[in-house]
Amino acid sequence: MPSGGAALEVDGVSVSYGKFVAVESVTFSVGAGECVAVIGPNGHGKSSLVTAIAGLVRRGGTVRVFGEALPVGNPRAAVLAGLVLVPERRHLYPELTTRDNIMLGSYSRTRRLRARQAWDDVSGVIDMFPELGRLLDQKAGTLSGGQQQMVALARAMAAAPRILLLDEPCLGLAEAVARRVYDWLREMTATDMTILLVEENPAHAILVADRVVRMYKGLVGRPEVTSP
Amino acid sequence: MSEFLNLLAAGLTSGAIYGIFGACLAVWFRVCNVLNLAVGDFAMLGAIGTARLVQTDHLPFAAGVLVVLAAVGLIAWIFDRIVLHIAFDRGSGAHGIVGVFFYTFGLSLILEGAARAVFGTDPYSAPAIWPGPALAIADFHVQRAGVLVFALAVVSGLILWAYLRFTVSGRAASACGESVTGSRIVGIDSALFRRRIFIVTAALAALFGIVESPLTGFTYLSGPTISLIGVVAAGFAAFRKPGRAVVAGLAIGVAEAMLGGYVSTTYNDVLLYAVLFGIIILRPEVLGLSAEPA
Amino acid sequence: MSEPAAADRGTIDSSAATGPAAAAASSAGPPAAPGPAARHVRRRDPVPLAATVAITVLGGLVLTALNGSYLGLTVTTGVAYAVVTVGMVLQLGYSRQLAFSQSVFMGVGAYGTGVLETKYGFSSLESLLAVIALAAVASLLMGAVVTRAPGLALALATLLLPLFVYQLAADSGWLGSFSGIDGVLPFWNGPDYESTLVRSGIISVLLLGLAAGLVLRVMRSGVGLQLMAMASDERLGESIGVSLRQRRLEVFVLGSVLAAVGGAVLVSAQGLVTPDVLSETSEITLLLMLFVAGRKSVIGAILGAIVIEYLTTSTSFISTNIGIIEGIALLVILLVEPDGVAGAVARLLGRRTDRWADSLRSWSAGRFRAGGGGDGARNAA
Numbered sequence: 001m002p003s004g005g006a007a008l009e010v011d012g013v014s015v016s017y018g019k020f021v022a023v024e025s026v027t028f029s030v031g032a033g034e035c036v037a038v039i040g041p042n043g044h045g046k047s048s049l050v051t052a053i054a055g056l057v058r059r060g061g062t063v064r065v066f067g068e069a070l071p072v073g074n075p076r077a078a079v080l081a082g083l084v085l086v087p088e089r090r091h092l093y094p095e096l097t098t099r100d101n102i103m104l105g106s107y108s109r110t111r112r113l114r115a116r117q118a119w120d121d122v123s124g125v126i127d128m129f130p131e132l133g134r135l136l137d138q139k140a141g142t143l144s145g146g147q148q149q150m151v152a153l154a155r156a157m158a159a160a161p162r163i164l165l166l167d168e169p170c171l172g173l174a175e176a177v178a179r180r181v182y183d184w185l186r187e188m189t190a191t192d193m194t195i196l197l198v199e200e201n202p203a204h205a206i207l208v209a210d211r212v213v214r215m216y217k218g219l220v221g222r223p224e225v226t227s228p
Numbered sequence: 229m230s231e232f233l234n235l236l237a238a239g240l241t242s243g244a245i246y247g248i249f250g251a252c253l254a255v256w257f258r259v260c261n262v263l264n265l266a267v268g269d270f271a272m273l274g275a276i277g278t279a280r281l282v283q284t285d286h287l288p289f290a291a292g293v294l295v296v297l298a299a300v301g302l303i304a305w306i307f308d309r310i311v312l313h314i315a316f317d318r319g320s321g322a323h324g325i326v327g328v329f330f331y332t333f334g335l336s337l338i339l340e341g342a343a344r345a346v347f348g349t350d351p352y353s354a355p356a357i358w359p360g361p362a363l364a365i366a367d368f369h370v371q372r373a374g375v376l377v378f379a380l381a382v383v384s385g386l387i388l389w390a391y392l393r394f395t396v397s398g399r400a401a402s403a404c405g406e407s408v409t410g411s412r413i414v415g416i417d418s419a420l421f422r423r424r425i426f427i428v429t430a431a432l433a434a435l436f437g438i439v440e441s442p443l444t445g446f447t448y449l450s451g452p453t454i455s456l457i458g459v460v461a462a463g464f465a466a467f468r469k470p471g472r473a474v475v476a477g478l479a480i481g482v483a484e485a486m487l488g489g490y491v492s493t494t495y496n497d498v499l500l501y502a503v504l505f506g507i508i509i510l511r512p513e514v515l516g517l518s519a520e521p522a
Numbered sequence: 523m524s525e526p527a528a529a530d531r532g533t534i535d536s537s538a539a540t541g542p543a544a545a546a547a548s549s550a551g552p553p554a555a556p557g558p559a560a561r562h563v564r565r566r567d568p569v570p571l572a573a574t575v576a577i578t579v580l581g582g583l584v585l586t587a588l589n590g591s592y593l594g595l596t597v598t599t600g601v602a603y604a605v606v607t608v609g610m611v612l613q614l615g616y617s618r619q620l621a622f623s624q625s626v627f628m629g630v631g632a633y634g635t636g637v638l639e640t641k642y643g644f645s646s647l648e649s650l651l652a653v654i655a656l657a658a659v660a661s662l663l664m665g666a667v668v669t670r671a672p673g674l675a676l677a678l679a680t681l682l683l684p685l686f687v688y689q690l691a692a693d694s695g696w697l698g699s700f701s702g703i704d705g706v707l708p709f710w711n712g713p714d715y716e717s718t719l720v721r722s723g724i725i726s727v728l729l730l731g732l733a734a735g736l737v738l739r740v741m742r743s744g745v746g747l748q749l750m751a752m753a754s755d756e757r758l759g760e761s762i763g764v765s766l767r768q769r770r771l772e773v774f775v776l777g778s779v780l781a782a783v784g785g786a787v788l789v790s791a792q793g794l795v796t797p798d799v800l801s802e803t804s805e806i807t808l809l810l811m812l813f814v815a816g817r818k819s820v821i822g823a824i825l826g827a828i829v830i831e832y833l834t835t836s837t838s839f840i841s842t843n844i845g846i847i848e849g850i851a852l853l854v855i856l857l858v859e860p861d862g863v864a865g866a867v868a869r870l871l872g873r874r875t876d877r878w879a880d881s882l883r884s885w886s887a888g889r890f891r892a893g894g895g896g897d898g899a900r901n902a903a
Contacts, residue, residue: 056412076415084413091410093403095468100399107400108415118396159414314857322860325620325673330813334852337806341845452802456681463678494693501686505679509668512675 006064007032007194008053008083008163013061015048015218022048024218025061030163032066035185035195037209038220039202045218046198047088050165053196054078054085065163079108082162088171088198090152094141098132101140101151105158122158128184129154146177153184163194170204182207230367235489236482241374243481244381245271245440245454250461250473251385252429255392257467258405260316260422265332267433268455269339270300272448274434275441276343279352289355293438297431304430307335308423317419336452343448351445354438373442380439384432385474392470401425460504463515480504567742574735577824581727590716595791596835598723600828601730602788607812607823608733609780614809615817616741617773618753620677621668624808626687627778629800630657631785633691636703636795646709650786657782658775665774669767684802691797702796706789719791726787733780734820740776741820749773807834810848814855815862822864 008030015023023045030036038046052059055075063070065081078084084105092101103119112118126133129150135143140151149169156164169185170178185208188195199205205212213220249267256264274296281292311331315321322330358372392398403411404418411418437446457480464476480500488496507514581601588594606624613619634653638644644652668676691697698704710721740746748769751759760766789795798804807830815826833840840847859866 054413056409075412076417079413079415087409087413091407091413093406093410095406096399096402100403103396104399104403104416105414107396110396112396114394115396115399116394155414311853311857321857325618325677326856326860328674329620329677330852330856334849334856337845337849337852339849341843341847341849344845345843453685456685459678460682463675495689498686498689498693501682501689505682505686508675508679508682509671512671515675515678 005032005066006030007034007066008196009062009064009067010049010053011062011064013049013052013059013063015045015052015057015059017048022218023052023059026215026218026220027061028213028220030194030196032194033192034211035189035197035209036211036213037197037199037205038213038215039199039205040215042200044215046200046215047167048218049215050085050167050196050198051087054083054165056085056087076108079159082160083165084156084159084161084163085165086152086156086167086169088167090148092140092148092151092155095139097137098140098143098151099136102126102132102154102158105155106160109160125154125157128157128187146173146180149173149177149181153181161193163196164188165196165198167198168200169197170199170201178204231489233368234370235485237368237370237374239482239485240378240478241371241440241443241481242484243478244378244474245436245477246457246461246480247474247477248381248384248436249433249454249458250465250477251388251470252433253458253462254465254467254470254473255388255401256422256425256429257462258392259401259425260312260418261328261405262312262316263328263332263459263462263467264426264429265329265455265459266336266339266451267429267458268451268453269336269343270304270430270433270451271437271440271454272343272446272451273300273303273339274437275354275446275450276347276352276437276448277434278354278438279441280347282355289357293435296438297434300434301427301431303339304427305423308426311335312422312426313419316422336455340448340451347448349447351447352441353445354441356442357439371443373439377436377440377443380436381474381477385471388470460508463508466515567739569742570735570739573738573820574731577731577734578724578728581730582724585720585723585727588720590714590719593832594719594723596832597828598719598726598791599788600831601723601726602784602791603808603811603831604784604824604827605726605730605733605787606781606784606808607815607827608730608737608820609777609784610808610812611818611820611823612737612740612749613773613777614812615819615823616746616753617749617769618673619669619770619773619777620673620680621774621777622677622680622805622809623664623668623683623778624781625800625802625805626683627657627661627781628785628788628804628808629687629691629795629797630660631782632789632795632799633697633703633785634782635786635789636706637697639707640703640705646707646790650709650783653782653786654779657779661775661778662771665771665778669770669774681802684800684805688797688801691800697797700797702794704794706793706795708793709787709790722790726791729783729787730824733783734824736776737780737820745769745772806848810852813862814851816864818861819864819868822862826863 006029010029011027013023013026014021026045026049028036038049040046048057051057053063055070055073055078058073065078065083068081070081070083071077075085093104096104099119100115102125103115103122105125106118106122110118110121112121126136132147132150132154135147140148143151153169166185169181173181182204185195185197189208189210195208197205197209202212249271252267253264256262277296277299278289278292281287281295282289285292287295311334315323315327315331321327356373358376360372362369362371363375392402400411400416401421403414403416404421408418458477461477461480462473465472483503484496484500487499491499585594585597588597606628610624613621613624631653634656635646635649638649638652639646668679671679692700708718708722709725710718712718712721740749748759748764751762751764752766752769756766785795785799788799811827811830812823814830816822834844835841855862859869861868
């Protein structure tokens with residue numbers, strides 16, 4: 001739920017791949033505790049925008065997290081500032097177990113030497129995804145798409161985020177699994193978690209978003225408030 | 229019986245080298261999906277460099293070893309910062325299976341050429357760390373350097389295994405090789421892991437060269453063949469498991485020694501390579517790869 | 523949800539693909555069958571034959587001009603390597619079949635020729651045909667097994683091949699041990715050494731021309747497209763009907779046979795074969811010739827082989843420091859231009875031809891407008 005003050009400020013952010021401009025001078029903000037959905041057709045810069053915010057690709061412009069500017073192209077700084085991305089296509093570590101995949105979400109913050117101890121520190125995230133409890137020793141590459149998405153979400157939560165970026169969290173998932181993901185997201189929106197959600201399907205987005213930002217050809221329109 | 233034990237000891241000694249090179253290869257491949265075909269050349273530089281500094285330039289042994297290890301580490305750092313950084317961090321250059329082999333192949337050529345220019349073509353042996361006659365128990369003899377090499381291989385293999393198995397850093401290193409994007413998302417600097425592990429494994433290979441060279445001597449050409457057997461040992465560990473690579477290397481060394489002792493001293497290497505060739509072609513699943521159905 | 527405000531560039535296009543234009547298209551009948559004039563006419567591709575002729579003629583002229591000098595021998599040796607690298611273009615460059623067995627088959631060709639001529643009295647032509655057959659059978663048998671192995675396994679296994687084959691050759695008294703076999707006949711004898719060198723060199727460039735023509739023919743055919751598909755994604759290739767096993771085997775056999783022909787050319791030029799021809803050093807040299815010059819270019823492979831062979835024997839500085847030079851050259855190529863010198867040239871030429879094409883289009887568009895195009899202009903657009 002929104003609680004006032006900007007958690008995330010995106011100011012004049014641009015992303016180019018060679019001569020191709022994927023995102024052009026995008027400006028908007030996300031209030032603390034707010035859920036904002038970025039919607040738009042495929043290939044119009046939504047994923048480029050969030051990966052740039054998360055520091056995975058170089059960008060022009062400024063990104064501020066609770067008032068502090070993030071350095072360009074430095075995902076570790078973003079994570080330490082509390083901004084965590086759940087990427088499109090998940091990018092798990094297929095040969096590592098579910099437990100290790102989740103534990104590594106806390107990599108930037110942990111001071112632990114031993115993996116077991118680091119896991120013990122974050123094992124509480126499993127309470128949000130009880131279906132993963134019996135899969136902890138299974139290699140992530142052998143899980144189903146829906147299970148992998150749960151692991152990706154759990155990994156993100158293990159990083160103790162203040163701002164969650166989700167890029168198409170239901171891409172390629174069955175309807176039942178997508179509903180499960182959105183049920184979890186709704187629970188998150190009831191907390192003070194700030195969420196920026198990229199979603200191609202507007203019907204999904206309005207289930208959880210307080211506001212919607214449309215992107216088209218790398219540009220955003222005026223943000224709109226969704227109906228409750 | 230004594231002949232068998234002596235062959236076994238010789239095989240375990242040479243196998244320890246293959247094994248630890250295999251372990252170094254496996255660990256680094258796990259981090260960045262590139263084979264270090266120059267690992268044998270780092271060993272060669274360790275052996276020849278130390279021999280030269282200590283025997284020709286009369287540096288104290290410990291100082292000579294430290295200088296050589298630092299030099300090898302520096303070479304590895306420079307190569308990573310220039311070549312691998314451009315290739316993998318900037319995304320330029322050849323990738324895929326070409327990238328797996330040929331960057332470090334180029335490094336191997338340079339190191340060989342440089343070693344020839346600087347040190348010449350003569351064989352070199354570093355001074356023994358544990359000098360003295362071979363250890364003897366009844367008819368069983370084993371060189372002291374051989375004991376050191378074997379012990380060092382076992383210890384190093386255990387450390388590398390434990391690092392990957394039990395530590396957060398080891399898990400993060402593995403994650404780098406499995407998904408660069410997934411690693412960056414959680415703040416793992418895959419380039420830093422690649423660089424550090426390259427430097428550590430290069431220095432480890434150099435150390436092994438120093439310890440082993442009193443037994444066999446090294447020339448500027450010694451690197452590639454032991455690199456290749458190390459690659460095979462790493463392959464039998466699916467390019468992922470340093471402990472298994474050490475075991476595979478030991479098995480290859482023992483097989484080489486037994487073939488030499490009981491079959492033919494002239495053709496033992498030929499037979500060994502032919503056997504390895506056959507195993508890889510006919511049973512690629514031992515490398516963690518699946519063959520096409522017949 | 524309210525309609526969005528329009529951005530400076532681009533608004534949400536609410537007219538969907540099922541608009542009036544699409545409706546009009548769907549209401550039209552099925553397309554009419556093509557008339558006789560529109561039937562596809564299969565034209566013979568002139569490039570492979572032209573390449574064969576050009577290489578043979580040019581190479582013959584060059585060698586004639588060199589008149590049996592040491593440089594002529596160097597060029598002929600380079601031609602021998604070029605026959606091998608042309609096969610490697612197809613095998614490693616085009617199909618990305620990472621098999622490091624070319625030096626071994628080069629040795630099969632060289633030793634086969636040496637043995638057949640010196641021990642069994644075969645003529646040059648007979649021994650050439652025999653080693654081609656021998657290499658074809660050997661590579662077929664080996665390839666049927668080795669090409670089942672996935673990429674990394676094949677690369678590893680074939681890296682081991684030169685190690686034990688070299689040892690076998692070096693230890694074999696019948697093959698002359700380290701001294702090898704000498705007294706091998708040139709392809710075409712002349713009245714003196716110089717003319718023999720020129721004549722044999724002409725046969726060598728003819729063989730090179732044929733090899734290049736054959737490889738180009740494959741690359742420019744439907745089979746070449748299948749090889750490209752396989753190289754980029756084997757699963758995708760298989761899903762569109764490419765027979766992976768068959769193509770892999772064909773590429774392996776063709777590359778190996780050409781390597782054997784290269785070995786026959788080499789030994790005929792030098793009159794001597796030693797175990798060095800099938801060592802890992804020889805394989806390294808071949809790889810460098812391919813990568814530095816351009817692993818996907820036939821012309822690049824030919825020029826690279828000849829130029830690098832010349833450079834390695836030209837000055838003592840280069841031959842002494844060849845390892846360092848080769849290593850640096852390989853790294854620079856891999857980082858800057860993975861398609862080698864030929865790739866860089868092709869890109870530069872391509873940019874230039876793009877500019878020329880743009881200029882030509884602008885000029886011709888201007889001519890149409892100046893000529894009052896009317897319907898003609900609409901049709902041209």
